[in-house]
Amino acid sequence: MSTIEKSRRSFVLASLTGLNAAWVAANYPGILAAQEHVSAAVRAGQPPQLSFFTEAQAAEIDAMAAQIVPTDESPGAREAHCLYFIDRALSTFAKASQPLYHQGLQDLQAKTQQLYPDAAKFSALTSEQQIKVLTAIEKTPFFRTIRTHTVIGFFSRPVHGGNYDKIGWKLIGYDDSLNHKPPFGYYDAQA
Amino acid sequence: MKQFPPSTEVDYIVIGSGAAGGILAKQLSVAGFSVVVLEQGGWGKYGREHEYNKDEWLNRNLSDEDRLMSDPAQQRNTFRPNDKTKAVPGTHSYGCVVGGGTVTYGGSSWRHLPYEFNEASHDPTIPSGTGIADWPITYEELEPYYTQAEWEMGISGLRVNSPFIAPMSKDYPVPPVPLKSSGALFHTAAAKLGLTVVPGPLAIVTQPYMGRAACINCGICSGYGCQVRARSSSAVTVLPIAEKTGRCEIRARSYVREISVDNGGRVTGVIYFDAQKREVRQRAKAVILSANGSESARLLLLSKSARFPDGLANSSGLVGKYAMFGNVVNASALFEHPLNEYKGVISGAGIVDYVPSDPQRGFYGGGRLTARGYLTPLELGLEGLSPDAPHWGAGYKKALREEANHRMTITSFVTQLPLETNRVDLDPDVKDSWGLPAMRITSTAHPDDKKNMEFFRQKSIEILEAAGAKKVWAPPVNEAHGGAHNRGTCRMGNDPKTSVVDKYHRAHDVPNLFIVDGSNLVTGGRNHPTLTIQALAFRASEYIVRAAKEGMRQTKA
Numbered sequence: 001m002s003t004i005e006k007s008r009r010s011f012v013l014a015s016l017t018g019l020n021a022a023w024v025a026a027n028y029p030g031i032l033a034a035q036e037h038v039s040a041a042v043r044a045g046q047p048p049q050l051s052f053f054t055e056a057q058a059a060e061i062d063a064m065a066a067q068i069v070p071t072d073e074s075p076g077a078r079e080a081h082c083l084y085f086i087d088r089a090l091s092t093f094a095k096a097s098q099p100l101y102h103q104g105l106q107d108l109q110a111k112t113q114q115l116y117p118d119a120a121k122f123s124a125l126t127s128e129q130q131i132k133v134l135t136a137i138e139k140t141p142f143f144r145t146i147r148t149h150t151v152i153g154f155f156s157r158p159v160h161g162g163n164y165d166k167i168g169w170k171l172i173g174y175d176d177s178l179n180h181k182p183p184f185g186y187y188d189a190q191a
Numbered sequence: 192m193k194q195f196p197p198s199t200e201v202d203y204i205v206i207g208s209g210a211a212g213g214i215l216a217k218q219l220s221v222a223g224f225s226v227v228v229l230e231q232g233g234w235g236k237y238g239r240e241h242e243y244n245k246d247e248w249l250n251r252n253l254s255d256e257d258r259l260m261s262d263p264a265q266q267r268n269t270f271r272p273n274d275k276t277k278a279v280p281g282t283h284s285y286g287c288v289v290g291g292g293t294v295t296y297g298g299s300s301w302r303h304l305p306y307e308f309n310e311a312s313h314d315p316t317i318p319s320g321t322g323i324a325d326w327p328i329t330y331e332e333l334e335p336y337y338t339q340a341e342w343e344m345g346i347s348g349l350r351v352n353s354p355f356i357a358p359m360s361k362d363y364p365v366p367p368v369p370l371k372s373s374g375a376l377f378h379t380a381a382a383k384l385g386l387t388v389v390p391g392p393l394a395i396v397t398q399p400y401m402g403r404a405a406c407i408n409c410g411i412c413s414g415y416g417c418q419v420r421a422r423s424s425s426a427v428t429v430l431p432i433a434e435k436t437g438r439c440e441i442r443a444r445s446y447v448r449e450i451s452v453d454n455g456g457r458v459t460g461v462i463y464f465d466a467q468k469r470e471v472r473q474r475a476k477a478v479i480l481s482a483n484g485s486e487s488a489r490l491l492l493l494s495k496s497a498r499f500p501d502g503l504a505n506s507s508g509l510v511g512k513y514a515m516f517g518n519v520v521n522a523s524a525l526f527e528h529p530l531n532e533y534k535g536v537i538s539g540a541g542i543v544d545y546v547p548s549d550p551q552r553g554f555y556g557g558g559r560l561t562a563r564g565y566l567t568p569l570e571l572g573l574e575g576l577s578p579d580a581p582h583w584g585a586g587y588k589k590a591l592r593e594e595a596n597h598r599m600t601i602t603s604f605v606t607q608l609p610l611e612t613n614r615v616d617l618d619p620d621v622k623d624s625w626g627l628p629a630m631r632i633t634s635t636a637h638p639d640d641k642k643n644m645e646f647f648r649q650k651s652i653e654i655l656e657a658a659g660a661k662k663v664w665a666p667p668v669n670e671a672h673g674g675a676h677n678r679g680t681c682r683m684g685n686d687p688k689t690s691v692v693d694k695y696h697r698a699h700d701v702p703n704l705f706i707v708d709g710s711n712l713v714t715g716g717r718n719h720p721t722l723t724i725q726a727l728a729f730r731a732s733e734y735i736v737r738a739a740k741e742g743m744r745q746t747k748a
Contacts, residue, residue: 068583076588093252131584138583147583148573155568156248171588172595174533174568178245178409184535185372185596186528187379 048084048161052091052098056121057105058083061146063123064108067130068150075167077150085153085162086146097145104142111137193437197473201225202739204461204475206447206490209291210721211708211728212481213425214340217432218732219479220439224739227473228433229445229463231266231482232287235259235294236416237426243416247569250415259295259416261287265624270672272635278618281632283516283673285483289443290426292483292675293721297413297537298394298422299604300346300722301559302337302357304546305330307716316548316555318639322513322609326713327685327694333726334360340725341392345400345423348392355387355543365398367391368406372530373562373599374540380657381542391538391561394423394721403427408535410565445471448627450478450494450503450704458704464625477703479735481728484677484709484720485514488615489630491681491706504698504706509691510681511616513609514634515715517676520558520603520644520668522651524660525577529596532565538602539563545650546717548606556643558605558717560651571595578664601654603647604718608637609679636670644668678720681710695734696727707731 050058062083069077077083090098111133112122119125122133137143153162155169157176163169169176183189195201202224205212212228220226233256236242244250253259261284269278286292306313308326317323338361340346348363367390377388395406395417406421420427433439444466451459451472460474480487488511492502502510542560549557566575572591575598580590613635617628636644648665655663684690687699692711698704707728709720716723 069588070585072585072588074592134583151572152248152569155572157246159246160248168572169568172568172571172591173529173531174595178407178411180408180410180534182369182371182408182535184369184408185531187372187375187526187530188370191370191375191378 082153488680522665
């Protein structure tokens with residue numbers, strides 16, 4: 001089996017089962033390319049360009065991500081640019097998931113119209129309606145994959161395109177200095 | 192680095208560069224012998240450790256060149272619970288890089304206790320019908336080498352006088368890691384329950400030591416290379432010393448497929464695949480097999496010959512048997528105030544009162560509870576929330592906010608009874624990426640092991656509640672199907688019928704073959720095997736050097 005075939009197989013497997021330590025996907029040059037692209041865009045002070053999704057598809061994916069980690073009094077997946085993380089992933093090291101996303105978007109449209117016949121598309125629904133649609137598909141491989149990808153985009157290092165402005169890390173109070181001195185927390189400070 | 196043409200007969204080939212192999216390479220080359228180390232993994236960031244990544248996403252997607260652990264898609268393996276079941280693709284994985292598992296491990300460095308060397312004849316709780324046996328050496332014989340390992344490798348810790356801790360003849364070279372909030376909560380619970388808390392002894396230096404920097408508590412620790420070289424891996428301690436002798440060559444991405452023998456039954460060298468999967472023959476006067484507690488057995492079984500039709504060094508039929516992979520038990524809890532467990536080492540304080548087996552419990556077993564389990568951002572987001580937390584939406588975000596930094600986990604490392612039926616052998620159908628028969632693991636824990644795991648699960652819940660947890664959860668106990676703590680498959684003993692190597696690690700059947708790694712462990716201790724492997728490696732080295740020099744004197748005479 002070639003490396004690419006193996007990567008594809010393990011990526012699909014991982015996508016379906018949720019990410020774990022055995023997620024041995026991917027091809028390294030692809031990751032580097034993705035990093036390079038996003039870093040360049042960030043340096044230029046511009047939002048990165050879409051390379052896989054059409055604008056219409058991107059609106060749907062962005063709306064889904066924004067329901068997975070919603071925006072409330074603090075920013076969510078939308079502000080963290082999870083869309084761009086997923087877009088880059090699908091056009092580089094996660095190419096194998098492209099068919100899953102293509103089919104998934106079609107199924108999303110079908111489910112949207114089944115539940116809300118008058119709606120043009122998922123992203124046009126109200127937030128409450130969107131939650132109903134996603135709840136109806138939350139057990140599907142597509143939803144589980146986009147949930148995994150959104151979370152990875154939200155919490156990975158910003159160089160990978162998501163976690164813009166360290167939004168994910170700020171939400172969970174993660175100090176990324178990689179250099180800590182005790183006391184670390186409340187209880188050791190009290191001890 | 193010194194380079195030997197493969198056609199040159201070197202004094203020793205060392206197969207594997209991890210906890211044992213690194214020490215053998217250093218001790219033998221310093222003693223004046225020529226050594227070729229064959230490591231199936233890559234170089235990692237050997238010698239330029241500051242280049243190790245701390246990037247969670249990148250580290251899960253390393254190239255073959257940068258990989259730190261074996262890949263079950265390449266080092267393919269299969270698993271079945273018993274002989275009646277067809278083996279399915281397995282997940283067994285272990286450190287696979289120059290320095291082996293010591294490059295990425297959490298660093299736990301517990302000694303075996305004195306009674307763990309002769310439990311079979313002394314512990315009344317041991318059930319009948321298991322393969323447990325006494326070691327051919329005592330704690331007293333090994334003690335000086337534990338001390339040597341602690342000082343040469345660089346182990347931090349606190350010397351404690353306790354019946355639950357092995358006695359030490361000398362302090363640790365550097366003080367223990369700082370107390371984390373999980374450790375402080377251990378103390379709170381221990382004060383209520385009358386338990387003993389000690390800082391975990393770790394292969395992580397807390398002060399500058401032998402040219403290496405102190406740990407900076409970066410928190411991206413186990414599973415990652417250490418950028419500041421505070422983790423006392425073979426790659427930053429013994430291997431560079433071996434290399435500097437000018438008598439040791441390390442060859443990475445060298446996957447040994449056979450230990451070769453002559454008609455007289457002596458080892459002549461090995462055949463391995465290089466990075467391009469080309470076969471290379473390396474000749475040697477003797478071979479040291481330190482490939483780990485599962486791969487060493489597999490390589491012996493692969494090394495069949497007319498003289499050794501059942502595999503090399505296997506006249507006992509025990510190569511691969513009595514495999515122990517190491518069971519752990521987890522329980523987690525949320526607390527009112529932030530713990531920030533993501534800062535600092537993975538394995539902090541330990542509770543040691545349940546190390547001995549106790550007849551009153553009604554089964555054999557013991558173990559250590561360790562305060563552990565920081566959650567890095569990806570781990571938290573993907574699978575780190577409490578069991579009933581939503582996976583997406585407003586509830587998910589609320590749980591992220593509330594649970595982040597408020598969680599601690601107790602991981603208990605427990606005994607495992609060696610059973611002859613639990614073993615490593617060659618899968619008849621599946622091949623690895625080199626075309627060799629894949630490792631097949633057959634394993635089911637003894638009923639006492641399962642009772643013991645449940646005991647530690649309950650104790651963990653009790654301790655977390657006593658510490659004042661707001662919410663506690665503990666998944667059902669689950670036994671290991673593989674993993675880096677693999678042990679027992681080439682046990683040491685005095686009788687060639689019931690063991691594979693003698694008390695000095697020489698194969699009973701092959702005079703110039705030594706096996707030195709976790710495979711020699713007769714009993715598994717309380718799981719954490721590395722320091723015992725290192726102590727055995729120092730002791731074996733001393734014997735091998737002495738035997739070689741005596742042999743040379745006799746030859747000259």
